[in-house]
Amino acid sequence: MSADRFAGCDGEIETLRQAIKGCRLCRDAPAKGEGDRLPHEPRPVAVLSTTARVLIAGQAPGLRVHESGLPFNDASGNRLRDWMAVSREEFYDPGRFAIVPMGFCFPGYDDKGGDLPPRKECAPLWRARTLAAMPQIELILAVGGYAHAWHLGSRRKKGMTETVMNWREYFFVNQGPRVLVLPHPSWRNTGWLRKNPWFEADVLPVLRQNVDSLIRGTNFG
Template identity: 45%
Template sequence: MQDLLHNIRQCTICKDYLPLGPRPVLSAHKNSKIVIIGQAPGTKVHKSGIPWDDASGKQLRAWLDVTDEQFYNPENFAIIPMGFCYPGKGKSGDLPPRPECAPQWHNQLWEHMPKVELVLLIGMYAQRYYLKDRAKKTLTETVDNFQDYLPRYLPLPHPSPRNRFWFTKNPWFQTDILPILKSKTHSLIK
């Protein structure tokens, strides 16, 4: 696993498309129990090199009801984005994750993580990649039908503060899904 992580962190496969250059950010361990698959690092995470080191990460840790120490212990959580490097700025937020990363590296990571029991698919890119034709038409429908994907996958919206309108419009996420997410998380990392 250490060799693989080293190789990923040295990856430059899409360097010509990265405005800030390559800086793959991830975390994984052979004993990881929960895998978090998000989109791609933002500028703050690119700068720090620490996954989910931003407001979205703070919200995600609150959803999971875990401490920073628990969250950043790779034996608890592997953090594997769809794109390992900051993809650049788009019209309304960051660009989509680069398409090269997941096909290049994800399967190799899975081979080294036999103890994974839950995969959190955060955002539409992760959901479409992993659920394929089982994903619903919209992220809202996919998240609302989360029971269809358990016990392996649990689809979630992105915890970004930019999504506050989505959370206001979909209060069932907080009442119906967050308690299940917290319960599953606590049972796996106890």
């Protein structure tokens, strides 16, 4: 299975897909100058769709995703799929989910072996165009702090915990797609999940009900 699969390939989406696939901006024109070039060959990973009603807005691919070309093809993806109560087959069906991270390419590792933040070149160039090409999106799952910052702007709280704790402020808004803020499903947040049981009790039922309604047509009244 490949992330290049598309649900519907109208001209605009296909043109955009090819442009993203060929992007080398972080290697050839890095935002911070020559010393900040992406140190490896870029491999943009994103799934666009003309029919999906749910958009997963993550951070940036990890090394395993970079190697496979398949978004969330790792333990974080397993946890995210469990949060949503969807199968792997459903998750990778572009008729059900669009997957557009803040950065399309694996950014590399920092000095401590952790993933670097999403590249600064990517979102300003691609994000508005990508979202405009998918006007059918009804729910945006903003996964992690970088997605929170982009999709909430000045409405974001000071930290991730406070932002997710106040999810209702962003979700129950009658303008544009609903935005549901989530922590990143990385193993690094396992301790956070244990300390914040309200997330599983309060947020996950809402997440599962809305995803179920949008990808399976279930009506919860």
